[in-house]
Amino acid sequence: MDSTDLSSGRVESALRGGVTKERILDAAEHLFAEHGFAATSLRKITAAAQVNLASVNYHFRSKESLIVAVLIRKMSPINARRIELLDAAEKRAGEGPLMLEDVLDAFVGPVLRARQEGGEASNFPKLLGRVYTEPGDWVARIFPQALGEVAARFRVAFLKALPASEFVDAMWSMHFAIGSLAHYLAAPALLSFLLQEEAATLDVEVVQARLVRFMAGGMRALAAKKEAAG
Amino acid sequence: MDSTDLSSGRVESALRGGVTKERILDAAEHLFAEHGFAATSLRKITAAAQVNLASVNYHFRSKESLIVAVLIRKMSPINARRIELLDAAEKRAGEGPLMLEDVLDAFVGPVLRARQEGGEASNFPKLLGRVYTEPGDWVARIFPQALGEVAARFRVAFLKALPASEFVDAMWSMHFAIGSLAHYLAAPALLSFLLQEEAATLDVEVVQARLVRFMAGGMRALAAKKEAAG
DNA sequence: GTCTATACGATGATAGAC
DNA sequence: GTCTATCATCGTATAGAC
Secondary structure (H helix, E strand, O other): OOOOOOOOOOHHHHHOOOOHHHHHHHHHHHHHHHHOOOOOOHHHHHHHHOOOHHHHHHHOOOHHHHHHHHHHHHHHHHHHHHHHHHHHHHHHHOOOOOOHHHHHHHHHHHHHOHHHHOOOOOOHHHHHHHHOOOOOOHHHHHHHHHHHHHHHHHHHHHHHHOOOOOHHHHHHHHHHHHHHHHHHHHOHHHHHHHHOOOOOOOOHHHHHHHHHHHHHHHHHHHHOHHHHHO | OOOOOOOOOOHHHHHOOOOHHHHHHHHHHHHHHHHOOOOOOHHHHHHHHOOOOHHHHHHOOOHHHHHHHHHHHHHHHHHHHHHHHHHHHHHHHOOOOOOHHHHHHHHHHHHHOHHHHOOOOOOHHHHHHHHOOOOOOHHHHHHHHHHHHHHHHHHHHHHHHOOOOOHHHHHHHHHHHHHHHHHHHHOHHHHHHHHOOOOOOOOHHHHHHHHHHHHHHHHHHHHOHHHHHO
16 A cells, blocks of 8 residues: 655555555545535545546546546445345245345335444445435446445345235335435435424434334325236 | 516516516526436526526525425425325225325326426436435435425325235335336336336326236235235 | 625646647 | 645625616
8 A cells, every 4th residue: 555656756655555546446435425416516525635626537537437436436335234134134035935124124225324334423324325416427327336246146035025016016005105215315304394393313223113103104005006906 | 477567687587578687597407307317507597598607506505405396396396296196096995995096197197298398308307316315415315305295295104005904014114115206207228228118108097007906916915014014 | 785706725627748 | 645726617706787
């Protein structure tokens, strides 16, 4: 990590423990989480990372691509944990039925706990929630990369946990459920407004319990459509 | 509407059927819906409206205030229709129980049909969906103004339709339900990704049926928490 | 009161030297 | 691979015409 190349102008950055690209990612992640995408200029990022402004455009094509890179890097451990928990749930179920609540816990839990993974207090979950609704077509392009394996695994898991459901209905309910999660992460202001009080001091366990209960109820109701009708 | 003041320099705008303020609102609404908030500069708006750039800063304090003004204006008829439908549902229920699905239909229907109200094809629903998750504190400030009466009416309606639920639980489920709606409006890309096909050609009635069924199932499941536990 | 012309600082992006 | 220099464009502010 440390460099002995004292004749180079890159001594300071080398001593600080990372190449330029990673230093940009670190600074950007911190500032994005703190102030959001739009409010964080490339100049603030490069200043915090102590690198040149143009290096962002060299290592990443644009600010948009930088955002994507930051998100992908942060999502990876979360998605790994999701699959880990899903594996455990499926193993626990064995040959028996896969509980919908367990699948939802595996999907929701790692995201809600994401703020502790960084080791520092951050509003990254809120940032993550914005991903789904950020304007622009670039969002659609990160789905395959960001949650390709996760989507594939949970697709079949939800289908297994909702035996009465058809594929299309399960995907719709999955979409609605993700919406509930994303909205909780991204729009705490509305919740505070509805509750007519501050909702910031909430325990993660309690939130997860409520969220999973809501999701499970909704998904089961949608899956039961064909049963009730036919 | 038409002006005979041919001696004035404002003939052109008068002939085009509106004062500057409204022409800005019209152009902004169209461009915001078409390209999103960030991608629409004030210069493009004023160019489309054929007014001076500085007039935006005169009639509205800032771009942010302009966005709010556009949203409030567009939300008003939607919210009026919501209350209209809620009134009808409550009258229909009479002294009997208020059906949760009816309340949800009243809440969801007018939004899903918003694209037809403008008389032109627009992606305003998508724009509306972004409101809930847009970064920045200004969003929180529009809630009281944008859905003050609506929130108040539907708060009590949901409580009536969910007799087993406590206030806090009902508000949480309301929040989650709004999340499902907002997410559907704002993130069609994810749905297409999950379905592995284009989802653009969907009938509003079908979507509403699915959405309301999901919401109702989720809200009932969350409301039943206390019952099951106690 | 309304509207215009003009300017300011900051932003994302790029070209070309090293 | 990294830098300096420069670009067009952005939101905003103000002075002054009507």
